Amino acid sequence: MNEPLSFVHPTADSPWGTYLMQVDRVVPYLGHLARWVETLKRPKRALIVDVPIEMDDGRVAHFEGYRVQHNMSRGPGKGGVRYHPDVTLEEVMALAAWMSIKNAAVNLPYGGAKGGIRVDPKGLSNKELERMTRRYTSEIGIIIGPQQDIPAPDVNTNPQIMAWMMDTYSMNTGTTATGVVTGKPIHLGGSLGRVKATGRGVFVTGREAARRIGLDLDGARVAVQGFGNVGSSAAELFAQAGSKIVAAQDHTGSIFNAGGFDLADLMPWVKTHGGVGGFPGAEALATEDFWDVACDIMIPAALEAQITSARAMRLKARLVLEGANGPTVTSADDILSERGVLVVPDVICNAGGVTVSYFEWVQDFSSFFWTEDEINVRLDKIMIGALKKIWDTADKHRITLRTATFAVACERILTAREERGLYP
Numbered sequence: 132m133n134e135p136l137s138f139v140h141p142t143a144d145s146p147w148g149t150y151l152m153q154v155d156r157v158v159p160y161l162g163h164l165a166r167w168v169e170t171l172k173r174p175k176r177a178l179i180v181d182v183p184i185e186m187d188d189g190r191v192a193h194f195e196g197y198r199v200q201h202n203m204s205r206g207p208g209k210g211g212v213r214y215h216p217d218v219t220l221e222e223v224m225a226l227a228a229w230m231s232i233k234n235a236a237v238n239l240p241y242g243g244a245k246g247g248i249r250v251d252p253k254g255l256s257n258k259e260l261e262r263m264t265r266r267y268t269s270e271i272g273i274i275i276g277p278q279q280d281i282p283a284p285d286v287n288t289n290p291q292i293m294a295w296m297m298d299t300y301s302m303n304t305g306t307t308a309t310g311v312v313t314g315k316p317i318h319l320g321g322s323l324g325r326v327k328a329t330g331r332g333v334f335v336t337g338r339e340a341a342r343r344i345g346l347d348l349d350g351a352r353v354a355v356q357g358f359g360n361v362g363s364s365a366a367e368l369f370a371q372a373g374s375k376i377v378a379a380q381d382h383t384g385s386i387f388n389a390g391g392f393d394l395a396d397l398m399p400w401v402k403t404h405g406g407v408g409g410f411p412g413a414e415a416l417a418t419e420d421f422w423d424v425a426c427d428i429m430i431p432a433a434l435e436a437q438i439t440s441a442r443a444m445r446l447k448a449r450l451v452l453e454g455a456n457g458p459t460v461t462s463a464d465d466i467l468s469e470r471g472v473l474v475v476p477d478v479i480c481n482a483g484g485v486t487v488s489y490f491e492w493v494q495d496f497s498s499f500f501w502t503e504d505e506i507n508v509r510l511d512k513i514m515i516g517a518l519k520k521i522w523d524t525a526d527k528h529r530i531t532l533r534t535a536t537f538a539v540a541c542e543r544i545l546t547a548r549e550e551r552g553l554y555p
Contacts, residue, residue, distance in 0.1 A: 144460040146225030146435050152461045157537040160528055164545040171231070171541060174224050175242075176200040180270035182248060184262040194263060198246040198271040200280055201227035204547040207278055208244030209234055209485060211285025211314075212267075212292075218247035222435070229456055230485070233478040235540035237517040239489045244280050246271065252287045264292050268299040275300065277310035277496075283488050284314040286434070290326075294319055310495040313488035322491035324506035325484075329454070330364025331507065332483020333430060335514045337365075337452045338372070340475050343522070346427060346449060349373030352391075354426040354448070356380045357433030358407050361454045361481065363398065365430055370394050378416070378424040381433070384408025385416035387424060422446060431458035432481075438463045446472065453477035468531055476533035478540065479514075479521055486513055 141148030154171050161168065182194040197220055200208040210230040223245050231243025248267055252260055274280055284293055293312045297319065300311045309320035317323065324331075341348055351374040355362045358381045366376045375391030383406025386392075393412055400410050408415075416424070422442045429446060431437050432454030438446070443463035451467065451474045453459065459467070459474065467474055487510055494500050501509075525535035 141221060144436055144439075144462070145221060146457050147221045147228075149436075149457055149461050150225045150228045153533065153537055154541070156534050157541050160530070160534075160538040161541060161545065164542060164549065167545045167548050168541075170202065170204075170545065170548050171228070174199050174201045174227060175203055176274065177220065177224065178271060178274055179220065180267065182263055182267045182270060184259060184266055186259055187256050194248050194250045194267075196246070196248040196267045196270060197223045198274060198280070198282075199223045199227040199244060200274065201243040201245075202231040202544055202548075203242035203244075203280075204544055204551060205235060205242055206240040207242065207276075208280035209239070209241035209283070209488065210243055210245040211283045212246040212248075212288050212296075213286035214248050214250050214252040214288055214292075215286050216249060216251045217434075218249040223247050225435075226456055229478055231544060232537060232540040233482045233485060235543040236479050236521065236536050237482045237486055237513055238543070239485065241281075241485070241489070244282075245285075246282055247285070260292070261295055264295045265299045268296045269303060272300055272303055275311060277308055277492075281310065281488075281492060282312045283485070290314055290316045290321060293321075310492055313491040315491070320491070320495045322487055322494055322506060323501070323503040324510070325487045325491060326360065327364040328487035328506075328510060329361045329481050329484030330366075330432075331368060331510060332486065332514050333361065333365040333432070333452050333454045333480055334368035334372075335483065335511050336475050336480045336518050337369070337428065337430075337450065339515060339518050340450055340452070340473060341428070344449065344473055350375065351427040352377045352425065353428045353430065354378035354380075354421070354424050355430045355432060355454075356421065356437060356458075357431065357455060358401055359432070361484075362430060362432035363401065365432065365452070365454060367394060367398075369428070374428070377426055378421060379407045379413075380416075380418070380421045381406045381408070385418055385421040386410050386413035387416045387421075388413040428452060430454050433458070436460050438467075440466055443467050443470075443472075446470075448472060451475070453480045456481065464531070464533065474531065474533060475518075476536050478536050479518060479532070482517070483510055483514060486510055 227245035315321035429448035435457035
């Protein structure tokens with residue numbers, strides 16, 4: 132048998148290496164489906180594209196873009212697009228694979244996909260950003276579509292970028308294809324409740340997990356790494372439940388207030404200043420000291436591999452809610468488990484976003500739109516039901532929630548793979 136992915140050489144703590152170890156750990160719980168496990172270790176399709184654009188000053192700049200479709204046994208690909216200077220093919224492969232697991236874990240009729248461009252979008256004008264988005268969309272247009280692969284917002288992308296992607300695809304195909312992306316502006320077929328859906332999913336799963344371990348949210352101390360859309364939305368919901376947001380960290384700095392931040396002041400500050408750094412209602416922390424803060428709940432909602440082994444040893448939280456994708460390396464995961472720290476893994480914890488993306492996709496096909504209350508009720512029901520299934524699996528096999536999530540998801544994916552068979 133050929134070794135998979137000879138063009139990628141993952142390390143143990145790299146995104147793809149982490150994902151492969153997570154798959155290996157679930158094999159003993161797959162029964163006869165284990166014969167198909169190599170399916171999960173190889174992306175179905177990986178596309179690398181050149182994205183040339185004319186800059187405002189007349190120069191021609193080239194950016195490297197990716198779209199990876201990991202597995203589509205259960206339906207069309209689904210996953211976001213991120214703009215970040217550290218985007219690599221290996222990272223996008225791992226993110227696409229985690230989307231396969233995430234979609235199956237909440238039983239959505241999707242496979243996993245992900246995309247990205249290696250770029251610092253802060254260095255582009257609005258017109259340059261639009262030209263880059265439209266060219267990227269045209270380049271990956273050969274593999275995306277409402278029934279093929281549906282992109283969505285991710286790091287440094289937003290509803291406006293989704294509108295440009297939808298318009299570009301529509302112009303190239305001669306149709307108004309609102310269902311080609313999700314996370315769009317409301318008046319272009321977007322869904323109410325989508326913007327805060329990922330953060331809401333973090334809160335809902337966190338509330339259920341806290342209840343199971345006897346942690347009262349009223350007065351609970353919460354630390355949030357990454358105060359963008361996901362982290363800030365989750366923080367608001369925890370604050371409404373009576374929790375105290377005592378620490379926050381993003382690319383602008385780290386802040387701490389033992390009594391909890393006043394979010395009515397912090398949220399406008401973040402919007403005006405681009406981050407939490409310098410917020411006058413808190414004291415500044417050194418970057419590494421953030422991980423020593425006394426808290427009950429830690430929400431890593433930034434990028435991958437933030438909770439390392441060293442940080443896992445120091446973490447004081449009882450509960451970790453993974454708002455980001457892949458924020459905990461495998462060795463750190465083991466340390467947290469040994470220390471009795473409960474981790475609600477990314478592939479269920481932050482699945483609120485893709486769940487409401489599914490609602491948006493369904494609404495686009497039917498041209499019938501739901502109220503935000505209906506969206507939230509449906510979201511909560513799916514998230515709570517999915518977590519219960521995973522928790523029951525964890526209790527049955529005496530395994531962590533992460534391994535249980537993979538067990539549930541991989542069984543669903545590989546059952547679909549087996550029942551569809553191999554073509555030709």
